[in-house]
Amino acid sequence: MPRRLQRCVIHIGTEKTGTSSIQQFLAANRRKLAAEGVLYPRYTGARQGSQWGFVAAVADDVWRTGIGARLGIHSEHVRTRFAERFKSGIDEEVRRFRKGQTLLISCEHFHSRLVTRAMILKLKDLLDNWVREYQIIVYFRRQDRVAISKYSTALKTGYTNPAILHAFNTNQLPYYYNYSAIYENWAEVFGASVMRAGLFERSEFIQGDLIKDFCDKANLRLTGQLRQGRANESLSERGVEVFRRLNKHWPQAIEGSRNPVRDALVNVLSKLYNGKNYPVSRWEAEAFFNQFRDCNEKLACQAFPGRDRPLFSCNFDDYPVEQPWRN
Template structure:
């Protein structure tokens, strides 16, 4: 089989591609392309995680057990279901984000080699300042508290020349198919059509199910609210607990549906300075892989001269969020949920909630009363 690896990066349409592969799994199979389920129904994060050096795992024994179980499950699925297939397609932005050295990439190759004899590896690159700015919302969704939009936790993610060199050293330069993630650079301005063209997938788009447009960008106000929420969470809260994860997911979903819009951006000077650190490396990538001098469009006109610093009225977001969370809460009976739904004003809503919380959390009830607008 030909191994087709979509390695990301994040914030380059990866979720849209993975949803497309998932929706069209049977059409892919009819075309001789196997998109496995055992690494993840939509995206193959377990495949990437299984290749991470155990020394980097905080719970080494648990990680090794998870990886062993995954490899056994993956091998069973391949032996049972991949017979007669001509292509193996795997997709995860974690291939880019989590595999940091050649040894980890070599593990991925070794894991797939029993079934694959050649490779096509598609990697989408977004201009570094735009990539970092887009990652800021993800950082906030995960509990981040900083308002430094261009802070990066792992510079490895942005060194495209180093990434291409590392993967080329393992799979061979002929296997790498780097692409620029800019609308004008994509085939038909469409990430799905571009991937099919780049990878050589034997699939016609006509008749394929297409995922809905994914536009869940958080507005600057929503980002501010999420950052302030994170800063005020008690330090005793376990950020990895199921309850905390569910709460963050519900808040993010609410903000995406009610507060989508233009995100906060760094200033034009800050974006230029950030990008300048990668310009020389990008030029090397452009010459090596594309036969030109510049990798990206280098306009910075979409950034403001001065950063906006006005905070929204927090209650405009808080009151409907509390209503939404309470309406879906299992600890409120139907009558109480109806009372909340029928509250005609923010003060009325907060007063009702404070009354419900009085017995179980008097301190929180008092904080709600204190927050009632005059």
């Protein structure tokens, strides 16, 4: 029978809300967190800190995703073996963690890959092996800004001309951007009382600091912890053009494996050309965002009751008036 901790803090993203910065902060402070009674597991989260293993163990058809490829999972049979090893690995970490009472896990793919209540329930069933109670932390960002950030990520990944904004049937919104549905699914499985939601806007953070805000929500001490710069930032206008041109010549993989030379170049160029880009016009961004007004209003009632102003700014002045030229 594995040891059970008192609580589990689950940071579920969403994607493009500073998750990499939070995870790198947590990974850099594993020992200090452990001294305070908080276990941030190393199993599949040793480098940058994102706990992909929890997603891979419970998500449907994970072998068809980039997570499966990164973890060497290419079939259900392999995933079953991975899940068994993963559970044993976390069992061992929890067993060796004798003084603490909190398990903390963070993965942006909780948002993007666990898209049904059934999958979220499988995660809870897995975590019930090690913990008694839960706290869920989630941040939400204005949908058009998420789409622009995804565009930068797609370019870094190797796409030469990725899509930016889409038109959707407002009666059947994509789950990725349907924040009300996301919140509802997690609240249904874990309970509305354990949900801690925030907005990904500097003005909404405690002292304008995302890490301070996250630590407050997770009841973590920040004093004395190592701080790092922001991670996985978007590309500047020049960076977008550099990646669009060079992606035509850089192979994403060599003989079925990731191209390490390209990965190294991506890291260098991402730091050199970080910044902001606005590849769509003001009216395109606003039209995209308007598709989600109803679900955002519903989210406000669910997660931010009593708030007397809209969740997201309606100012789109940072976008160009005319549609930018793209070849």
